[in-house]
Amino acid sequence: MIRLSAVSRRISFKWGARGLASAVGNLPNSKSPIVSKLNFFNAVQNDSGLIPTFRVLDGTGKLIDGAELPEIDEKLAHRMYENMQLLPTLDNILYNVQRQGKISFYMTSHGEEATIIGSAAALALDDEVLGQYREMGVLLWRGFGVDNVMAQCFGNEEDTSGKGRQMPVHFGSPKHHFHTISSPLATQIPQAAGVGYSLRRSPNRRGRSIAACYFGEGAASEGDFHAGLLLASTIPSPTLYIARNNGFAISTPSSEQFYGDGIASRGPGYGIDTVRVDGNDVLAVLAAVREGRRSVGHHSTSDDSFAYRARAEVEDRKRIDNPIVRFRLFMESQGWWNAEAEEELKTRLKAEVMASFKRAESIKRCELGELFTDVYGGEEPWNIKEQREELIGLLKKYGEVWEPWRTELAKFKNSGQDLLKP
Amino acid sequence: MGLAEEFGKERVFNTPLTEQGIAGFGIGLALMGHTAIAEIQFADYIFPAFDQIVNEAAKIRYRSGGQYNVGGLTIRTPTMSVGHGGLYHSQSPEGFFMGASGLKIVIPRSPIQAKGLLLGSIRDPNPVIFMEPKILYRSAVEQVPVDDYELPLGKAEVLVPGSDLTLLTWGTPVYHCEAALHMLASPSPSLESLIPTSLRSAKIELIDLRSILPWDVEAVTESVKRTGRLVIVHEAGMTAGVGAEISAEVQKRCFLKLNAPVKRVTGWE
Numbered sequence: 040m041i042r043l044s045a046v047s048r049r050i051s052f053k054w055g056a057r058g059l060a061s062a063v064g065n066l067p068n069s070k071s072p073i074v075s076k077l078n079f080f081n082a083v084q085n086d087s088g089l090i091p092t093f094r095v096l097d098g099t100g101k102l103i104d105g106a107e108l109p110e111i112d113e114k115l116a117h118r119m120y121e122n123m124q125l126l127p128t129l130d131n132i133l134y135n136v137q138r139q140g141k142i143s144f145y146m147t148s149h150g151e152e153a154t155i156i157g158s159a160a161a162l163a164l165d166d167e168v169l170g171q172y173r174e175m176g177v178l179l180w181r182g183f184g185v186d187n188v189m190a191q192c193f194g195n196e197e198d199t200s201g202k203g204r205q206m207p208v209h210f211g212s213p214k215h216h217f218h219t220i221s222s223p224l225a226t227q228i229p230q231a232a233g234v235g236y237s238l239r240r241s242p243n244r245r246g247r248s249i250a251a252c253y254f255g256e257g258a259a260s261e262g263d264f265h266a267g268l269l270l271a272s273t274i275p276s277p278t279l280y281i282a283r284n285n286g287f288a289i290s291t292p293s294s295e296q297f298y299g300d301g302i303a304s305r306g307p308g309y310g311i312d313t314v315r316v317d318g319n320d321v322l323a324v325l326a327a328v329r330e331g332r333r334s335v336g337h338h339s340t341s342d343d344s345f346a347y348r349a350r351a352e353v354e355d356r357k358r359i360d361n362p363i364v365r366f367r368l369f370m371e372s373q374g375w376w377n378a379e380a381e382e383e384l385k386t387r388l389k390a391e392v393m394a395s396f397k398r399a400e401s402i403k404r405c406e407l408g409e410l411f412t413d414v415y416g417g418e419e420p421w422n423i424k425e426q427r428e429e430l431i432g433l434l435k436k437y438g439e440v441w442e443p444w445r446t447e448l449a450k451f452k453n454s455g456q457d458l459l460k461p
Numbered sequence: 462m463g464l465a466e467e468f469g470k471e472r473v474f475n476t477p478l479t480e481q482g483i484a485g486f487g488i489g490l491a492l493m494g495h496t497a498i499a500e501i502q503f504a505d506y507i508f509p510a511f512d513q514i515v516n517e518a519a520k521i522r523y524r525s526g527g528q529y530n531v532g533g534l535t536i537r538t539p540t541m542s543v544g545h546g547g548l549y550h551s552q553s554p555e556g557f558f559m560g561a562s563g564l565k566i567v568i569p570r571s572p573i574q575a576k577g578l579l580l581g582s583i584r585d586p587n588p589v590i591f592m593e594p595k596i597l598y599r600s601a602v603e604q605v606p607v608d609d610y611e612l613p614l615g616k617a618e619v620l621v622p623g624s625d626l627t628l629l630t631w632g633t634p635v636y637h638c639e640a641a642l643h644m645l646a647s648p649s650p651s652l653e654s655l656i657p658t659s660l661r662s663a664k665i666e667l668i669d670l671r672s673i674l675p676w677d678v679e680a681v682t683e684s685v686k687r688t689g690r691l692v693i694v695h696e697a698g699m700t701a702g703v704g705a706e707i708s709a710e711v712q713k714r715c716f717l718k719l720n721a722p723v724k725r726v727t728g729w730e
Contacts (some may be wrong), residue, residue, distance in 0.1 A: 116495055167493070198526070200524055211528060213529060221517060229489065230492065230513075232489060233486035236489070240495060263513075267482060270477060270486045348715065414522070416532050420675035452563075
């Protein structure tokens with residue numbers, strides 16, 4: 040015992056001489072303070088409470104205590120509201136169309152209208168958007184048009200997103216700076232970091248444009264979420280990550296998806312500025328995304344190796360209140376809306392969508408030959424050439440005599456003749 | 462190598478240790494038309510990036526109707542055995558990617574080939590996986606021209622012309638095949654009794670495939686139709702390796718000209 044304390048005294052004397060004896064100060068080369076009490080932590084907030092949620096409007100459309108109204112005029116409010124209403128109008132029709140078997144698949148935007156339109160309105164029209172599958176609202180905001188939506192869902196020859204190759208709602212449009220959706224979840228997250236970095240590397244977009252990446256709370260369980268945020272924060276990239284948390288990943292509730300304080304608690308783990316927002320409050324989303332965009336775009340011009348990227352987690356509570364109603368009540372309180380305007384809008388939108396649907400239903404698919412194009416750029420490899428020839432041979436043999444094939448061919452523009460008589 | 466000093470850290474940089482992140486980031490850059498050259502430290506570790514490579518990079522052009530593409534992406538990775546690498550620093554995973562239509566796969570055998578094929582890969586309008594046999598980094602030495610030159614993708618090269626048998630391989634085994642040809646022609650005294658004299662004058666045609674996807678089916682079938690025999694050599698294991706695909710295609714096209722079944726000499730499993 041005596042020997043031990045003698046040793047420790049000797050050692051602490053030596054350490055004292057080197058300034059390591061005290062319990063205060065930091066780990067070498069670090070801002071991490073030294074403490075003498077063993078303490079496990081499990082919360083991002085200092086008071087160990089949950090991360091708070093930012094909100095501007097209450098459920099009746101009134102500003103909550105202390106809230107500031109984001110910059111918005113009647114014109115912008117109308118445009119936002121109209122797009123928010125267009126989503127359920129499209130959803131109601133296309134959801135039923137899918138149930139009837141006329142299209143194979145559909146993802147509604149139910150409950151997420153404020154999240155999507157609020158964020159779309161806050162972004163610049165040429166900010167690069169990488170979505171998951173519930174971001175049709177961003178495309179509508181940017182002028183993609185209902186006809187293009189229908190064309191993609193029906194996979195007809197007007198489908199500019201993908202020539203009818205992909206399942207419904209897999210939109211894409213370079214013109215609208217909306218990257219083509221793919222089915223595997225979360226793959227867009229690290230890609231968004233690379234897209235953001237490319238903006239930094241482009242003189243005419245540096246400091247002006249950002250990449251905005253959307254994903255759901257379920258997709259945030261994927262490894263790509265971790266990889267993507269890591270890359271975006273360390274490289275670093277002017278990328279804004281928007282997590283839509285609606286409490287469900289298809290049929291898996293959030294309670295079975297994660298154990299921590301939502302997705303927001305993960306942001307600080309990557310050194311990323313984070314905010315949690317009430318996703319049913321379109322003005323809160325608008326304000327938060329505007330600020331996130333400003334912060335992210337600003338940092339892209341600096342050469343900090345340790346810079347911050349913003350991330351917003353948007354919580355939906357679709358069962359509790361309706362985002363569209365909430366915003367409508369706000370507009371009415373400003374004198375910007377009334378029952379007549381509501382009636383007129385709903386009638387107009389429904390007529391527009393129905394007309395577009397009826398038209399899209401009867402349009403044929405792309406020419407059959409498009410099955411083999413766009414696999415490679417440049418010279419077409421021999422295997423693609425030969426496989427096309429194989430189909431041509433089969434068509435020549437069975438195309439006219441075998442009734443199921445004849446029916447199927449008729450669905451394509453020119454009924455396969457582009458292959459048979461090039 | 463001094464690349465970061467010469468070109469700056471915005472263009473040449475380290476990344477966190479996440480292959481799926483590296484691949485995804487490279488895809489993002491390429492989506493915007495930039496050139497991205499991503500390195501996966503060992504081909505054995507490319508599997509976390511498999512989803513990004515196969516489901517995304519390979520399919521972006523097709524799924525977007527040609528509106529988007531990631532032709533600007535090249536993934537470089539050291540491959541094949543080095544002697545002391547064990548299970549996880551020795552693999553040849555090119556076979557796993559051969560089925561991902563939309564990708565290209567290139568494997569050089571030497572410095573001169575590597576420079577030309579790498580420039581060709583970077584400039585090719587498709588995503589390319591460029592697999593560099595790591596054991597050759599220090600052992601293969603050549604006078605590499607300093608000017609700009611490209612070698613074509615999708616084209617094999619005949620290294621030794623022959624008429625009796627076609628020997629097809631790529632990467633490190635090219636050198637083992639060359640050595641085997643010498644041993645066959647003039648075996649050492651200890652092996653003499655095992656190699657019939659009649660075989661020693663065989664003229665073997667040695668072909669370096671160079672590109673695995675798309676592969677030069679024309680060159681290979683032209684050769685096999687002349688020689689009537691094919692031996693494929695690759696380091697990767699037998700089952701469902703690249704040799705299996707080539708064998709199937711060659712037996713289809715050269716069936717009546719073959720004097721023997723196609724033989725595969727591969728890594729054991």
